[in-house]
Amino acid sequence: MAAPNRSSQVAWGRDDLSQDPHGAPDKASRVRQMFSSIASSYDLNNRLHSFGRDQVWRRRTVALCGELQGRRVLDIACGTGDLAQAFVSAGAEQVVGVDFTEAMLEQARLKAQRLPGVSARLRYEWADALDLPFEDASFDVVSIAFGIRNVQRTEDALAQMHRVLRPRGALAILEFAEPPNRLLRALNHLYTGWVMPRTAALIARDRSGAYSYLPKSIESYLSPLSLRGAVESVGFDQVRQIPMTFGVAVATIARRMTV
Numbered sequence: 001m002a003a004p005n006r007s008s009q010v011a012w013g014r015d016d017l018s019q020d021p022h023g024a025p026d027k028a029s030r031v032r033q034m035f036s037s038i039a040s041s042y043d044l045n046n047r048l049h050s051f052g053r054d055q056v057w058r059r060r061t062v063a064l065c066g067e068l069q070g071r072r073v074l075d076i077a078c079g080t081g082d083l084a085q086a087f088v089s090a091g092a093e094q095v096v097g098v099d100f101t102e103a104m105l106e107q108a109r110l111k112a113q114r115l116p117g118v119s120a121r122l123r124y125e126w127a128d129a130l131d132l133p134f135e136d137a138s139f140d141v142v143s144i145a146f147g148i149r150n151v152q153r154t155e156d157a158l159a160q161m162h163r164v165l166r167p168r169g170a171l172a173i174l175e176f177a178e179p180p181n182r183l184l185r186a187l188n189h190l191y192t193g194w195v196m197p198r199t200a201a202l203i204a205r206d207r208s209g210a211y212s213y214l215p216k217s218i219e220s221y222l223s224p225l226s227l228r229g230a231v232e233s234v235g236f237d238q239v240r241q242i243p244m245t246f247g248v249a250v251a252t253i254a255r256r257m258t259v
Contacts, residue, residue: 009033012209012216020220021213028152032101034210035079039103041204042080045211048203049196057174057244058083058145059090061251064242065170068092071140074164076129076157077147081108081122083174085115087143088122096139098127129157137166145174149221158234162256171236171254175227176218179247188248192218224250 011034012021024030038045046054061083062068068091075084078097087095099105108124127133129144129151142161151157161171179185192215200211222230228239236254243250 009037010207010209011037012213014212017209017212017216021217022149022220027150028100031150034208034213035101036103037206037208038204038210039080039101039107041206042104042107043082045200045203046082049200053245053248055082055086057249057251058086060242060244061143061145061172061174061253062086062090064240064251064253065141065143065172068141072096072138073141073143074098074132074134074139076127076132076142076144076161077150078108078124079104079145079147081111081124083143083145084108084122084124085111085118087141088118092141093121095122096134097122097124098129098132099124100126100128102126129160132160132164134164136163137169139164139169140166141170141172143172143174146176148173148175148227149217154222154227154230155234158230158236162234162236165256167256167258169256171231171252171256173227173231173252175221175224175250175252177224177243177247177250178218180243181246184246189215189219224252227252 011030070093073087073092073095075095075097078084078099081097084095084097097108105124112118112122142165148154165171179188197211224241228241231239231252231254235258237257239254241250241252
């Protein structure tokens, strides 16, 4: 008998998403399952459904981290490696991308092999954002793009990021948000809540519910202001927030100032 297609396994059903998905006690395993289902088509859907803006947002986030020459970067929830590769392209000396979904890491490693000169400065490892296997104060920059709302406990993940970041190092969080303008917010809800889940699931041939989870997870997650408060609560300072594309995405940049 053939092995079942993993994209046919439901991670987020209608009943699950009728409530706050961030409160699910097994959220982590569901998130891993859904990303395993969509890994092979993840980049295609990102480009199509953001109209190519996702790469612009990543590059701008990298630029906001300042000088990268000689710097060591940890990219958490690296997915297929787009942000990690952007850090390498911007001149970082070494970039470590970590994720807890092996299927996403497989895609990231395949992409890195196709880029001459990248592999020497970039590596990918399995790791959980809530228990990072790195020494204290071992990175100059710690980043996470479109992943902070997917962790089981936001504050614990932020505390781990603070721990592994060197004093005066930069934290960079890129995450979706709800546009502040009422009309744009309504249009965004229509697109992300109705159009995108259908077309993205069709492209991915996905039945895990990943693209139904996406709009619900954004709507029910911390607002940018609340995320800023969570970042400050674990010891980060000099927090800035930069809206992108009318506030559809927001970069949160902060520094670890304490030893």
